[in-house]
Amino acid sequence: MIKRIVLPIILAALTAGFWLSPDFKEIAAGVAIFLFGMIFLEDGFRTFTGGVLEKLLTRTTDKLWKSISFGVVTTSLMQSSSLVSVITISFLSAGLIGLAAGIGIIFGANLGTTTGAWLIAGFGLKVKISAYAMPMLVFGVVLVFQSSKNLKGIGYVLAGLGLLFLGIHYMKEGFEAFRGDIDLTRFAMGGYAGLFLFALIGLAATVVMQSSHATLVLIITALSVGQITYENALALAIGANVGTTITAIIGAMSANIQGKRLAGAHLIFNTVTGVIAIGLMWQIIFMVDWISGHTGIASDNYTLKLAVFHTLFNSIGVLVMSPLVGPLVRLLEWVFPSAEESIIEPRYLNESVIDFPETLIEAVRNEVLHLYDNAFEIIAHGISIHRSDILSDKDLEAEVYKSREIIRTDISEQYAFSIKHLHSAIIAFTGRAQKGLDPNFSNRLFELRTASQRIVRAVKDAEQLQKNVLSYIASNNVVMRNEYNAIRVNIAQILRMISHLQHGGERADVFDLDELKLDAREDRSATIKSLDKMIRRGQITGEMATSLMNDLFFSKSIIRDLTRAGHILFGEPDQVEREAQNIVELDDGEIGDLAANDDD
Numbered sequence: 001m002i003k004r005i006v007l008p009i010i011l012a013a014l015t016a017g018f019w020l021s022p023d024f025k026e027i028a029a030g031v032a033i034f035l036f037g038m039i040f041l042e043d044g045f046r047t048f049t050g051g052v053l054e055k056l057l058t059r060t061t062d063k064l065w066k067s068i069s070f071g072v073v074t075t076s077l078m079q080s081s082s083l084v085s086v087i088t089i090s091f092l093s094a095g096l097i098g099l100a101a102g103i104g105i106i107f108g109a110n111l112g113t114t115t116g117a118w119l120i121a122g123f124g125l126k127v128k129i130s131a132y133a134m135p136m137l138v139f140g141v142v143l144v145f146q147s148s149k150n151l152k153g154i155g156y157v158l159a160g161l162g163l164l165f166l167g168i169h170y171m172k173e174g175f176e177a178f179r180g181d182i183d184l185t186r187f188a189m190g191g192y193a194g195l196f197l198f199a200l201i202g203l204a205a206t207v208v209m210q211s212s213h214a215t216l217v218l219i220i221t222a223l224s225v226g227q228i229t230y231e232n233a234l235a236l237a238i239g240a241n242v243g244t245t246i247t248a249i250i251g252a253m254s255a256n257i258q259g260k261r262l263a264g265a266h267l268i269f270n271t272v273t274g275v276i277a278i279g280l281m282w283q284i285i286f287m288v289d290w291i292s293g294h295t296g297i298a299s300d301n302y303t304l305k306l307a308v309f310h311t312l313f314n315s316i317g318v319l320v321m322s323p324l325v326g327p328l329v330r331l332l333e334w335v336f337p338s339a340e341e342s343i344i345e346p347r348y349l350n351e352s353v354i355d356f357p358e359t360l361i362e363a364v365r366n367e368v369l370h371l372y373d374n375a376f377e378i379i380a381h382g383i384s385i386h387r388s389d390i391l392s393d394k395d396l397e398a399e400v401y402k403s404r405e406i407i408r409t410d411i412s413e414q415y416a417f418s419i420k421h422l423h424s425a426i427i428a429f430t431g432r433a434q435k436g437l438d439p440n441f442s443n444r445l446f447e448l449r450t451a452s453q454r455i456v457r458a459v460k461d462a463e464q465l466q467k468n469v470l471s472y473i474a475s476n477n478v479v480m481r482n483e484y485n486a487i488r489v490n491i492a493q494i495l496r497m498i499s500h501l502q503h504g505g506e507r508a509d510v511f512d513l514d515e516l517k518l519d520a521r522e523d524r525s526a527t528i529k530s531l532d533k534m535i536r537r538g539q540i541t542g543e544m545a546t547s548l549m550n551d552l553f554f555s556k557s558i559i560r561d562l563t564r565a566g567h568i569l570f571g572e573p574d575q576v577e578r579e580a581q582n583i584v585e586l587d588d589g590e591i592g593d594l595a596a597n598d599d600d
Contacts, residue, residue, distance in 0.1 A: 026170050034167025034217060037160045040140075044156030061101035064325060068318065071108020076115045084109045085266070092258045099258060099329050103265045107318050110241070110270065114311040133169065136162030167217070195235040195278050198228075202239025215240035216310070223302055230302045234281065237310050242274045259350065261332040268328065273317030284312055346370070346425045354433050357441040364433070364445060367426055368452045368569060369502065374418040375455045376495055379558065381409040382462035383469050383488045390496050400489050401482070404474050411463040419459055426452045451568040454561035461561070465554040468547050479539040483527055483548055487555045490520035494562050501570040510570045513563045520559050524552050 018025055061067045075084050084105065092102045136158045143155025206215045216237065223233040245267045277284060288308045289299070297304045321328070348366040353359045380387050384407040389399050430449045434442055465487070472484040493516050501510060527548070534540045540548070 030167045030170030031218070032167070033163050033170060037163025037165075037167055040156050040160030040163055044153050044158075044160055061097050061105065064100065064104045064322060067101045067104025068108035068111070068322070071105040071110075072112040073108075075109040075112025084112075088262065092262055099261055099265075099332065100325050102258075102262045103269075103325055103328060104322075106262065106266050107269060107321065110273070111311075111314050111318055113244075114307070114314055133162045133165035136165070192278065192281075194231070195238075195281060198232045198235035199239035199242070199274065199278065202236035202241075203243035204239075205236075206240045206243025215243065220306060223306060230305070231281075231285075233302065233306050234285070234309050235278070237306060238274045238277045238313070241310075241314070242270045245270050257336055259352075261329075261336045264332050264336060265328060269317060269321055272321065273313060276316060276320065277313035280316075284309065284316075287312060346422060346429070349425060349429045357438060360433055360437075361441060361444050361448070364426065364430060364448045365569065367422075367429075368448050368455070368565075371419065371422050371426065371452055372455050372498070372502075372565065372569070374422065375459045376499075378409070378411055378414045378419070378459050379462045379491065380495060381407045382411050382459075382466045383491055384473060385488060385492050390492050391499055396492050396496065397489050400492065401485050404481075406470050406474055408470070411459070411466055415459055415463070419456060423452055423456050447568045451565040454565040454568075458558045458561040458565075461554045461557045465551050465558070468551050477540070477544075479534060480544055480548070484551070486523055486527070487551060490516070490523060491555060491558055491562075494520075494559050494566075498562065498566045498570075501566060510567055513566045517559055517563045520555070524556060527552060 018028070060070045071084060071088075088097075088102050088105045088109075092099065140155045140157070140159025140162055143151050144159060146152055146155065202215060202219070205218065219228070219233050219236045219240070222228050223230070228236070245263070288305050291297075291308055291312070292299070292301075292305050297308070346367055347370050348363040350363065353363045376390075377387055380390055384405065385400065386407070390396070427449060430445050434445060437445065469484055469488065472480045473488070475481050494513065497512055497516060501513075531540075531545050531548070535542060535545055
């Protein structure tokens with residue numbers, strides 16, 4: 001809705017500018033080329049984020065100073081805080097990092113983006129950068145058309161840099177021609193009123209152009225040709241710093257609650273930093289002059305002094321806000337509360353992770369685990385065992401056999417509430433994500449979807465099993481009670497082992513699932529062999545035997561599906577190792593060879 005309103009306004013303003021001043025065309029073209037270069041740069045760097053950046057991020061964000069350093073370094077290298085923000089939101093949405101780590105990266109990205117001002121002020125305006133732009137564009141375009149992913153990525157980066165330099169050139173030329181038509185100094189006001197006015201202008205310009213880099217280029221180029229005063233430029237830079245948060249805010253509209261919290265943190269940090277900078281403007285100017293005097297920057301070199309100012313006030317913001325990350329996280333969790341535990345909604349699926357294959361896989365895996373957590377409770381209660389007993393260190397067999405407590409739960413209702421919608425979301429999301437995905441990632445995604453289907457099937461089988469479980473565990477028929485208790489124990493042991501695998505428990509090995517599966521098969525085979533004897537002795541009726549046979553089948557299906565899901569979720573994801581697992585893993589046919597007279 002907002003875009004539908006803003007776009008016509010922008011187009012109308014551009015049309016009016018073209019009509020009123022031919023010189024405006026050169027500035028507008030420079031901005032357009034610059035922004036197009038930013039897109040190329042982002043596409044180029046995105047090519048190299050298929051695993052390396054993700055792995056690096058998980059190792060370098062466990063402490064706040066590491067998160068800030070990561071934001072500084074990556075933004076300095078990429079010259080795009082927007083790309084870093086998108087990556088951060090995608091990791092946060094996927095559950096790979098916490099909110100505090102994401103906030104640290106945003107802090108660092110704000111500091112890292114100041115390197116752009118240094119590059120432009122110290123290099124871009126002192127040489128004829130259009131001379132560097134043309135070769136970069138030529139080589140970049142040639143490489144873009146190569147089949148190699150890495151060469152294509154390098155091509156996009158070179159072409160992006162070329163367009164950035166060319167855009168700066170045109171903006172500079174446009175301002176030099178434009179200065180005779182419009183004098184921005186006419187809007188200058190003294191004191192804090194003027195600072196706030198130009199801060200708002202900088203904010204508005206950044207919101208329109210969706211790039212603080214582009215606004216900084218405009219500020220520095222306008223300052224270099226005398227269009228604005230030094231104080232105006234400083235206020236514009238502050239406004240640009242606040243205005244850049246609009247990109248994260250728009251990006252977070254489709255993100256989960258964590259993404260919205262991160263966008264809120266970005267807005268709070270930049271706003272607080274801006275207010276501090278305006279409030280301490282004259283003190284910071286004094287510090288800029290002192291630093292400039294000790295680093296050889298000329299007193300009238302306002303473009304470099306602007307870069308010093310930009311770095312200084314962002315550094316102050318980081319120093320002020322870093323100790324407040326904990327309270328900030330709590331504030332954001334209060335302002336953006338999680339919905340009441342609505343387990344029907346996906347937690348980790350977010351469109352932003354689709355661009356990053358390894359993050360995509362981890363997000364889907366976490367969502368399947370979320371599905372399993374819901375299924376765990378349903379299956380446990382379906383066989384009348386408390387989750388706490390399964391998750392404890394108690395002797396499961398002893399606990400199950402001594403308890404005759406009945407846990408009544410409507411599995412059909414629970415399935416509709418916490419399984420069906422979530423499973424549908426996983427299927428739909430993985431279907432969209434498959435398009436254009438590398439075969440290795442595509443295969444892994446398919447396996448995870450298979451795991452979710454296995455989990456859902458186990459829940460449905462638990463519903464079929466529930467009626468007789470509730471009937472016979474409280475029965476006075478000891479034989480039937482013991483047989484159903486054995487079924488319950490076998491399923492509960494699988495649930496417990498998967499829990500150990502999920503939470504990194506000691507002695508947990510994915511192949512232990514196969515041993516439990518074999519034990520369950522042997523118990524099942526022994527029961528089937530003894531049915532006729534139990535009927536002849538009058539211990540059970542023919543109707544009881546039929547029910548028991550059917551429920552043995554349902555328990556076999558539950559154990560089989562949970563075991564296979566466990567292998568997919570916790571087995572070695574490497575393709576070769578996965579194939580080896582598939583060979584080694586005991587399937588029903590292999591186990592059938594070990595258990596005679598048990599027809600699979």
